[in-house]
Amino acid sequence: MYGLLKLMNAGLTENDQGSDGWVPVVLSADLPVAGVMRAQIDATQPLDLVVWRSRSGQVSAFDNRCPHRGMRLSFGFVRGERLSCIYHGWQYGEDGACRHIPAHPDMTPPASIGANTYLCREYDGVIWISQNADNPPDLPTFGGQGLRSLSVNRDEADLRKLLAETCIPLSGAGETAPAEASIIAENQTSLVLESTTEAASLQLMIHFQKVTPGKTMLHIQTNPDLPVDLRISLSRWAERFRWSAENMGTMVNSWDASAGEMRP
Amino acid sequence: MIRDTQPLMMNRQTELFRFSGDVSDPDFLDWICHRANRLGLNGWVRKNAAGGFIEALASGPEELLDAMELGCSLGPITVWVETVVRCPHDSDGPMPNGFKILTQAD
Amino acid sequence: MTISDVARNDWYPVAIENLLIEGQPETVVLMGETLTILRAADDQIKVTAADGSECPLTLRYGHVWSSIGRPEHALFDIPEAAEEGRRMVDCGPVRVKASPLRVVENFLDIAHFPFVHTDILGAEPHTEVEPYKVEIRDTVDEVWATKVRFFQPQAAKSAEEGQMTDYMYRVPAPCVSILYKTSPPRPGAWDVIGLFVRPISEELCDAYAWMALYDEDSNQTDLVQFQQMIFLQDRSILENQIPRLLPLDPKMEIPTRADTTSVAYRRWLKRKGMTYGAQLVAR
Numbered sequence: 001m002y003g004l005l006k007l008m009n010a011g012l013t014e015n016d017q018g019s020d021g022w023v024p025v026v027l028s029a030d031l032p033v034a035g036v037m038r039a040q041i042d043a044t045q046p047l048d049l050v051v052w053r054s055r056s057g058q059v060s061a062f063d064n065r066c067p068h069r070g071m072r073l074s075f076g077f078v079r080g081e082r083l084s085c086i087y088h089g090w091q092y093g094e095d096g097a098c099r100h101i102p103a104h105p106d107m108t109p110p111a112s113i114g115a116n117t118y119l120c121r122e123y124d125g126v127i128w129i130s131q132n133a134d135n136p137p138d139l140p141t142f143g144g145q146g147l148r149s150l151s152v153n154r155d156e157a158d159l160r161k162l163l164a165e166t167c168i169p170l171s172g173a174g175e176t177a178p179a180e181a182s183i184i185a186e187n188q189t190s191l192v193l194e195s196t197t198e199a200a201s202l203q204l205m206i207h208f209q210k211v212t213p214g215k216t217m218l219h220i221q222t223n224p225d226l227p228v229d230l231r232i233s234l235s236r237w238a239e240r241f242r243w244s245a246e247n248m249g250t251m252v253n254s255w256d257a258s259a260g261e262m263r264p
Numbered sequence: 265m266i267r268d269t270q271p272l273m274m275n276r277q278t279e280l281f282r283f284s285g286d287v288s289d290p291d292f293l294d295w296i297c298h299r300a301n302r303l304g305l306n307g308w309v310r311k312n313a314a315g316g317f318i319e320a321l322a323s324g325p326e327e328l329l330d331a332m333e334l335g336c337s338l339g340p341i342t343v344w345v346e347t348v349v350r351c352p353h354d355s356d357g358p359m360p361n362g363f364k365i366l367t368q369a370d
Numbered sequence: 371m372t373i374s375d376v377a378r379n380d381w382y383p384v385a386i387e388n389l390l391i392e393g394q395p396e397t398v399v400l401m402g403e404t405l406t407i408l409r410a411a412d413d414q415i416k417v418t419a420a421d422g423s424e425c426p427l428t429l430r431y432g433h434v435w436s437s438i439g440r441p442e443h444a445l446f447d448i449p450e451a452a453e454e455g456r457r458m459v460d461c462g463p464v465r466v467k468a469s470p471l472r473v474v475e476n477f478l479d480i481a482h483f484p485f486v487h488t489d490i491l492g493a494e495p496h497t498e499v500e501p502y503k504v505e506i507r508d509t510v511d512e513v514w515a516t517k518v519r520f521f522q523p524q525a526a527k528s529a530e531e532g533q534m535t536d537y538m539y540r541v542p543a544p545c546v547s548i549l550y551k552t553s554p555p556r557p558g559a560w561d562v563i564g565l566f567v568r569p570i571s572e573e574l575c576d577a578y579a580w581m582a583l584y585d586e587d588s589n590q591t592d593l594v595q596f597q598q599m600i601f602l603q604d605r606s607i608l609e610n611q612i613p614r615l616l617p618l619d620p621k622m623e624i625p626t627r628a629d630t631t632s633v634a635y636r637r638w639l640k641r642k643g644m645t646y647g648a649q650l651v652a653r
Binding site: 295298299302303327330331334335337338339340341344345 | 618619620621624625626627629630633636637640641650651652
């Protein structure tokens with residue numbers, strides 16, 4: 001099955017999150033070339049980062065604060081292999097070092113002027129940040145396709161419990177009822193939900209990003225090459241899941257066969 | 265990490281800075297040292313007790329010496345820098361890398 | 371928090387004079403205190419505090435100025451406002467979620483023109499900021515920047531190419547910044563653009579832009595909208611700068627020679643003891 005064996009063998013359970021580990025911040029597909037975005041991580045101290053992709057495709061992450069006068073770098077723009085701050089145009093390379101100060105164009109900035117950087121790695125369709133440059137742990141492999149990311153006002157621990165009890169659609173046309181899902185693999189950063197009936201089988205890989213206390217970003221991947229209408233169904237499932245997680249305590253959706261409808 | 269190499273030697277100037285005013289807070293020396301390192305300047309800073317001022321020797325591109333003057337003219341909240349005087353200084357040889365605090369005995 | 375005397379005993383804009391309608395009070399907040407401005411039946415304008423006591427009052431430059439303390443000085447002078455042939459433009463307040471001191475500092479800065487006001491006040495590759503002159507004029511206790519020159523892409527509607535434009539900047543009060551710009555229709559004269567800021571709290575303020583121009587052609591709405599557009603571009607920056615308060619200790623920043631006016635402004639605030647809206651220890 002897609003990557004399932006790889007998953008089991010790749011040390012998925014060995015990841016150690018917290019300030020030493022990897023945190024997923026965006027699906028690769030959602031950070032195009034020259035893309036710039038903000039990522040907040042609730043780590044041992046709250047982090048506010050800018051994540052960006054250069055023209056050549058390289059991803060980098062800095063503290064979201066320009067060393068010049070404190071402007072948020074996530075408002076900046078990418079030119080070539082550099083991120084420019086929107087305020088005075090100071091340019092930074094992928095290593096964080098300042099390369100050009102427009103107000104003093106003839107001066108080469110010293111290497112000591114630069115943005116604070118974080119280890120940033122793109123792996124298996126997800127972009128990850130780590131604060132520990134020395135011994136970053138292995139990342140999980142799924143071989144999936146990015147579906148979407150979703151911000152939920154709920155703690156990660158609650159979300160994991162709710163995901164264990166959810167049902168996910170297996171077809172786009174709604175002909176079959178959503179099937180109960182179970183968690184078939186789980187570690188500190190991610191889990192894999194599988195839903196199986198006689199007719200079909202599906203896996204979702206969900207990566208967790210603690211944004212602030214009580215707010216979690218879910219980055220969701222599916223098996224590759226699913227039909228578009230199923231992808232749309234899954235996207236809607238994600239929204240319903242978010243709604244119930246934010247509004248209904250620990251109650252979960254289930255399919256009421258006799259009534260032919262979704263019931264809380 | 266690969267970073268830019270040091271700025272071209274030909275662009276480097278060396279100047280002696282004198283900071284006068286209410287500059288007695290000992291933290292100011294650390295502050296100046298931090299600023300100089302941030303700007304990649306080479307040199308030193310020390311208290312001139314007899315003169316009642318702080319003096320620093322800094323070497324680097326002119327724009328960064330200007331930035332040194334600007335930053336240090338504000339400094340931490342505990343000091344008031346009334347004047348900054350700068351004059352070119354012929355160094356005896358190449359400056360050692362880095363910026364440090366000299367004690368009066370150095 | 372305790373508001374320092376220097377902040378308390380100063381003049382701040384609270385209303386635009388000709389927008390006050392007789393019998394219809396307006397309320398604003400100045401450093402946490404609610405003030406009511408009323409044009410009475412006899413056309414007299416009064417400003418009262420929450421406890422009903424009367425506040426100091428000055429009417430100048432099209433604005434009503436008041437205080438939560440007792441200013442011992444008169445409001446600053448802008449002689450150009452009295453000159454024949456100038457038109458005065460009140461642009462109205464714009465709320466900014468930032469320190470009033472940050473708003474003033476941004477107004478003094480030119481290096482951002484090519485990036486924030488692209489193709490209007492500046493354009494790449496003309497990004498260099500040449501050295502200019504900055505002084506604290508002790509006789510009047512004001513910060514002045516002169517001999518400021520910057521490349522402007524289109525100085526006037528009639529201009530086809532860009533040109534170097536001359537500027538002067540003046541800070542006559544902690545929450546006021548005045549820009550002087552060479553006037554295209556009248557070479558040798560200065561157009562005056564003022565930014566009068568009223569602190570609501572240390573991290574929230576209303577900024578009133580005002581102009582005294584030589585311009586017979588543009589209509590009032592166009593002038594106001596142009597100024598508003600520029601200021602809204604600045605607001606996007608101001609509301610996303612860290613910290614919100616203006617640091618008086620630049621340890622976490624790297625001011626360069628282009629920031630000379632900003633540093634002089636901060637030194638001047640420090641000497642005055644103007645701490646409202648300021649961060650004293652760098653973080």
